Amino acid sequence: MMILKEEKRNLFEVDDKYYLAHCISEDCAMGAGIAVDFNKRFRLQNRVKNIISEHYNTVGEIPKCVLVDKVYNLITKQKYWHKPTYESLTQSLLCMRDMIEFNKTKYLAMPKIGCGLDKLQWGKVREIICDVFKDVDVEILVCYL
Numbered sequence: 001m002m003i004l005k006e007e008k009r010n011l012f013e014v015d016d017k018y019y020l021a022h023c024i025s026e027d028c029a030m031g032a033g034i035a036v037d038f039n040k041r042f043r044l045q046n047r048v049k050n051i052i053s054e055h056y057n058t059v060g061e062i063p064k065c066v067l068v069d070k071v072y073n074l075i076t077k078q079k080y081w082h083k084p085t086y087e088s089l090t091q092s093l094l095c096m097r098d099m100i101e102f103n104k105t106k107y108l109a110m111p112k113i114g115c116g117l118d119k120l121q122w123g124k125v126r127e128i129i130c131d132v133f134k135d136v137d138v139e140i141l142v143c144y145l
Helices: 034-042 045-059 086-103 122-133
Strands: 003-008 019-025 065-068 071-077 107-110 139-144
Touching: 003 122, 019 034, 019 086, 034 071, 045 065, 065 086, 071 086, 086 122, 122 139
Parallel strands: 003 139, 019 071, 019 107, 107 139
Antiparallel strands: 065 071
8 A cells, every 4th residue: 555665866856745754852953964954944943842732732742743734743852862763763663654544645755764863774764654554555755865
């Protein structure tokens, strides 16, 4: 069901039909890597912080994924200087999967999540993505430069 494509192209130049995804920390620093570009383009930082705070105050836990406009913000670590684990990334992807199914999102574009400054291995991350989304009707486009 899921289609996974990898293409050498600018993530921010994909067709409008795509929702985007990237990894962030719970503290919403967004001060390095591609998160800087996401924040500049979509003014995410304060909006994500507010949603995290509201969710925490209501539910008593930090969400694993926050959707703002057409951007899925995967929360994979507590502080910006921490590194995610494959487990924390998986938990964020599972949360995003549920949101994608609920919202009927059909197209998703992302960088090689967790593999830049966060140092995870793309081969393993790709396997996790394929496993998490195997039964979901979504096209995932992974963009790299």
